[in-house]
Amino acid sequence: MAAPSANQFPQRSGAAPKPKVPGNHTRRDAPGADADADADDVLLDGIERAAFGYFRQTVNPANGLVADTTRERWPCSIAVVGFALSMYPAAVERGWLSRDEAVDLSLTALRFFRDSDQSGASDATGYKGFYYHFLDMQSGVRVWRSELSMIDTALLIAGALTARMYFDADTAQEDELREIADQLYRRIDWRWAQDGGTTMKQGWKPESGFLHYGWEGYSESIVLYVLALGSPTHPAGSHTYEAWTVTYQWENLYDVDFLYAGPLFIHQFSHAWIDFREIRDAFMREKCSDYFENSRRAVTIQREYARRNPLEFVGYDEDCWGLTACDGPTRAMPDAYGGARRRLFGYAARGVPWGPDDGTLAGWAPLASLPFAPDIVLSTVRAMHERYPQMCPDQRYASGFNPGLTDAGGSYWVSPGHYGLDQGIVAMMIENHRSELTWRLMRRCPWIVAGLRRAGFTGGWL
Amino acid sequence: MNGATNIEQRSESGVTLASDSAERERLDNVRPLDWRNPPPASCYDLVIVGAGTAGLVAAHMAGNLGAKVALVERHLLGGTCLNIGCVPSKAILRTSRLYAEMRHANQYGAQIPADIRVDFATVMQRVRAVRARISRADSAHRLTAAGVDVFFGQARFTQTDAIDVEGATLRFRKALVATGARPDMPSIPGLAEAGYLTNENAFDLTAPPRRLLVIGGGPLGCEMAQAFCRLGVQTTIVQRRPLFLPREERDAAQILSDAFARDGIEVRLNTQVRNVRVEGGAKIVDLVSDDYHSTVVVDAILTGTGRLPNAKGLDLEAAGVDYDARRGVHVDDFLRTRNQRIYAAGDVCLPHKFNDTADASARIAVANALCDGHERLSALTIPWCTYTDPEIAHVGLYVREARERNVPVKTFTIPMHDVDRAIADDEEVGFVKISVKERTDHILGATIVARHAGEMISEITLAIVAGTGLRTLSRVIHPYPTQAEAIRKAADACVRTCSLPQGGHEQSRATRIA
Numbered sequence: 001m002a003a004p005s006a007n008q009f010p011q012r013s014g015a016a017p018k019p020k021v022p023g024n025h026t027r028r029d030a031p032g033a034d035a036d037a038d039a040d041d042v043l044l045d046g047i048e049r050a051a052f053g054y055f056r057q058t059v060n061p062a063n064g065l066v067a068d069t070t071r072e073r074w075p076c077s078i079a080v081v082g083f084a085l086s087m088y089p090a091a092v093e094r095g096w097l098s099r100d101e102a103v104d105l106s107l108t109a110l111r112f113f114r115d116s117d118q119s120g121a122s123d124a125t126g127y128k129g130f131y132y133h134f135l136d137m138q139s140g141v142r143v144w145r146s147e148l149s150m151i152d153t154a155l156l157i158a159g160a161l162t163a164r165m166y167f168d169a170d171t172a173q174e175d176e177l178r179e180i181a182d183q184l185y186r187r188i189d190w191r192w193a194q195d196g197g198t199t200m201k202q203g204w205k206p207e208s209g210f211l212h213y214g215w216e217g218y219s220e221s222i223v224l225y226v227l228a229l230g231s232p233t234h235p236a237g238s239h240t241y242e243a244w245t246v247t248y249q250w251e252n253l254y255d256v257d258f259l260y261a262g263p264l265f266i267h268q269f270s271h272a273w274i275d276f277r278e279i280r281d282a283f284m285r286e287k288c289s290d291y292f293e294n295s296r297r298a299v300t301i302q303r304e305y306a307r308r309n310p311l312e313f314v315g316y317d318e319d320c321w322g323l324t325a326c327d328g329p330t331r332a333m334p335d336a337y338g339g340a341r342r343r344l345f346g347y348a349a350r351g352v353p354w355g356p357d358d359g360t361l362a363g364w365a366p367l368a369s370l371p372f373a374p375d376i377v378l379s380t381v382r383a384m385h386e387r388y389p390q391m392c393p394d395q396r397y398a399s400g401f402n403p404g405l406t407d408a409g410g411s412y413w414v415s416p417g418h419y420g421l422d423q424g425i426v427a428m429m430i431e432n433h434r435s436e437l438t439w440r441l442m443r444r445c446p447w448i449v450a451g452l453r454r455a456g457f458t459g460g461w462l
Numbered sequence: 463m464n465g466a467t468n469i470e471q472r473s474e475s476g477v478t479l480a481s482d483s484a485e486r487e488r489l490d491n492v493r494p495l496d497w498r499n500p501p502p503a504s505c506y507d508l509v510i511v512g513a514g515t516a517g518l519v520a521a522h523m524a525g526n527l528g529a530k531v532a533l534v535e536r537h538l539l540g541g542t543c544l545n546i547g548c549v550p551s552k553a554i555l556r557t558s559r560l561y562a563e564m565r566h567a568n569q570y571g572a573q574i575p576a577d578i579r580v581d582f583a584t585v586m587q588r589v590r591a592v593r594a595r596i597s598r599a600d601s602a603h604r605l606t607a608a609g610v611d612v613f614f615g616q617a618r619f620t621q622t623d624a625i626d627v628e629g630a631t632l633r634f635r636k637a638l639v640a641t642g643a644r645p646d647m648p649s650i651p652g653l654a655e656a657g658y659l660t661n662e663n664a665f666d667l668t669a670p671p672r673r674l675l676v677i678g679g680g681p682l683g684c685e686m687a688q689a690f691c692r693l694g695v696q697t698t699i700v701q702r703r704p705l706f707l708p709r710e711e712r713d714a715a716q717i718l719s720d721a722f723a724r725d726g727i728e729v730r731l732n733t734q735v736r737n738v739r740v741e742g743g744a745k746i747v748d749l750v751s752d753d754y755h756s757t758v759v760v761d762a763i764l765t766g767t768g769r770l771p772n773a774k775g776l777d778l779e780a781a782g783v784d785y786d787a788r789r790g791v792h793v794d795d796f797l798r799t800r801n802q803r804i805y806a807a808g809d810v811c812l813p814h815k816f817n818d819t820a821d822a823s824a825r826i827a828v829a830n831a832l833c834d835g836h837e838r839l840s841a842l843t844i845p846w847c848t849y850t851d852p853e854i855a856h857v858g859l860y861v862r863e864a865r866e867r868n869v870p871v872k873t874f875t876i877p878m879h880d881v882d883r884a885i886a887d888d889e890e891v892g893f894v895k896i897s898v899k900e901r902t903d904h905i906l907g908a909t910i911v912a913r914h915a916g917e918m919i920s921e922i923t924l925a926i927v928a929g930t931g932l933r934t935l936s937r938v939i940h941p942y943p944t945q946a947e948a949i950r951k952a953a954d955a956c957v958r959t960c961s962l963p964q965g966g967h968e969q970s971r972a973t974r975i976a
Binding site for chain 1: 702713717723750752861871872874879895955956
């Protein structure tokens with residue numbers, strides 16, 4: 001794929017004052033705004049296309065599985081397959097993939113999961129309709145003794161349902177695609193994943209049973225709960241959503257009221273599929289807010305933290321932020337970066353304001369909040385690209401970079417290769433910002449609608 | 463007991479004998495070797511069983527009221543707090559904190575000393591000196607001088623109004639059971655054979671173990687793990703749950719985990735101890751976390767950091783007092799047992815096993831027993847603090863508890879990195895979180911994570927007890943710069959949001975900074 005390099009980014013006119021209107025949508029009535037909008041669209045198109053290219057690059061066409069990262073011999077992450085399935089429709093719409101190719105790739109993946117070993121054995125692919133987090137790219141069996149993952153299964157199934165909603169043609173292939181997607185969803189035993197308790201467990205292993213911890217506090221798992229509640233076959237218990245949301249914390253931090261969660265990805269992942277604008281559950285009704293607005297406030301919190309920069313890391317300010325789950329340097333890395341002398345966290349869910357924070361930022365994380373605060377995000381994206389172009393070579397973001405950790409030549413640390421989750425969330429959120437494609441598809445998905453209603457959501461498009 | 467323990471002498475009753483002047487002074491205060499129990503009075507207004515914090519407070523209070531009081535102690539006056547709990551642990555924490563600061567002196571613009579060596583014997587000598595000094599306040603002789611009959615020996619109820627102590631019968635109009643609690647030992651195969659430390663003997667160490675495993679991530683386990691680590695002991699802490707301090711706010715527990723990692727403690731969360739064995743003098747401990755099995759090799763194990771009430775062996779059945787092994791003595795809200803003559807206070811009957819709560823409960827029990835009072839345990843506002851670095855203090859409801867009661871909650875959070883004095887002190891780790899009932903300034907609870915959180919929480923406790931709203935604290939001048947200013951900042955934030963019109967996004971947008 002040919003993509004412009006970082007220094008070829010479409011530039012804004014520069015003549016127009018930056019809109020300062022708080023809210024969810026860019027104001028287009030300022031002088032030069034049209035030119036800016038065009039430049040923004042070219043920029044976003046390039047990044048989205050480069051992100052989507054990750055899936056084409058790493059998919060195994062024989063089984064539809066997609067690699068977790070571009071690193072050698074890395075396995076498939078089922079969540080990344082979910083992002084790929086969700087992006088094939090957008091790629092069709094944008095002309096990056098033919099409909100036939102998209103159907104073929106989607107169907108191959110769905111058939112693989114349908115026919116996979118569901119015995120729950122230590123070398124199977126899944127159990128009770130759920131799947132192990134990491135699978136061998138060729139055989140599709142469990143690797144790394146990974147857990148049967150509830151949230152990653154949910155992201156996979158969200159992708160399958162996106163494909164189901166988009167590929168609506170009356171053809172044998174698309175009929176089959178829709179049928180398998182339904183089948184995969186219907187066979188998931190969500191209630192089993194409660195292990196007799198009130199909330200969903202995070203995982204299960206054949207060697208030791210359910211993991212000992214569940215979901216505590218606001219997290220990316222709304223989509224999991226919505227899918228679990230919407231199931232026509234094995235729904236989660238009716239009180240499960242309430243039992244989870246009772247652990248929420250509504251905080252006033254840096255003078256902003258918001259539903260607290262530290263890492264930015266928590267405020268993004270469920271939003272890739274569900275349009276949360278103006279639909280509210282009981283908690284958000286009580287707070288006169290909604291999850292979309294909350295994610296916008298999370299952007300403000302990130303900027304305020306970066307502005308304060310309490311640990312005094314290089315590069316942080318209001319236009320350079322993005323603490324989230326991402327790859328970072330480790331003590332094992334070459335000492336040229338001085339890694340042995342600092343506390344470094346490797347791949348970790350970085351968050352604000354309590355950390356962990358080792359000076360590593362995810363360049364893609366602001367962009368994945370694009371729909372919530374477009375003006376702020378776009379100015380941040382441009383500023384970060386200008387300062388740290390190596391974090392996004394050929395317009396595809398590295399998972400993380402650390403501006404303060406430099407080698408002898410003065411080059412700052414950049415995570416090698418790319419991660420599928422990062423590319424997936426960036427591509428989907430850009431697409432939702434540009435066309436609302438996935439949101440529109442999922443607003444019509446009966447299981448999502450049923451799940452939202454059972455969770456107590458009302459109002460807006462619902 | 464563990465081989466690293468070096469207790470010079472023990473009497474037949476297991477009492478540690480004096481090994482230096484400080485110990486001699488302490489034992490002379492808390493268990494004089496030549497003590498002879500006094501002849502019992504014909505009938506006491508109040509017989510108190512157990513001379514820990516609750517028992518001592520009750521004895522003084524009852525004495526001040528003019529009551530004839532007997533105080534019975536099986537072991538040492540002062541109980542857990544003075545001898546094997548709060549006092550020695552805080553003394554050792556102070557020294558360990560100093561060592562940590564020495565190692566990070568450059569953070570404070572100072573030179574790191576060239577040769578930081580821990581003299582463990584001196585550390586423990588100071589612990590004993592602190593303990594001896596504090597023991598003077600409640601010595602057996604001072605109690606006697608105050609008119610309290612002090613009896614050493616095992617107390618057993620013989621009737622609903624009588625107690626036997628070493629053959630002497632003590633008749634009473636009212637009695638108070640205040641026998642405290644003891645370490646709750648986990649059932650781990652091989653642990654007893656391998657030997658272990660608890661808080662009951664850890665402060666008797668005269669040489670540090672090279673490698674220590676702490677089993678249990680509750681308050682005491684966390685405090686001791688950090689103290690020993692900072693004193694140069696290679697320390698591992700194992701906690702069955704995914705976070706330390708399972709009752710606490712999860713951000714607080716997470717910050718503590720990070721602090722432990724910074725100190726160099728090997729943190730094993732979500733991990734259980736399967737068994738212990740001894741090989742070549744070392745203790746081999748097998749661990750499991752889900753399906754991940756591992757082994758650690760240590761020289762000492764510290765455990766029993768939970769607490770079990772001391773309710774057995776008192777023949778409470780003879781007095782018609784109900785109890786069980788886990789809850790201890792059963793009491794009502796007035797701290798009365800099923801026998802209306804007999805009350806209980808402190809760790810033996812309370813879920814909150816804290817020194818300060820034992821003190822408060824003893825006052826309630828004495829007032830109700832001797833003054834026909836109707837004071838209720840449930841009326842107490844109980845703060846608590848874990849004295850790690852940073853400290854974690856809490857009072858009132860947790861957010862989750864409030865939400866479970868359908869109380870809408872809003873929490874005002876001030877990171878310590880927004881507090882000038884914390885920045886100047888380089889003590890920015892932590893926060894003040896104060897929760898109020900939504901759309902009011904009625905304080906529901908607070909959690910403070912800060913270097914001196916224990917000192918700071920009292921302001922919130924006072925506000926709760928006095929019914930003072932959070933906005934009022936905004937008008938209270940806090941000396942600048944102090945770390946307690948974080949509380950005023952939270953109050954200021956409350957004033958800012960509460961003064962704005964309610965409802966909808968517009969209100970919320972108006973509160974943001976961006």
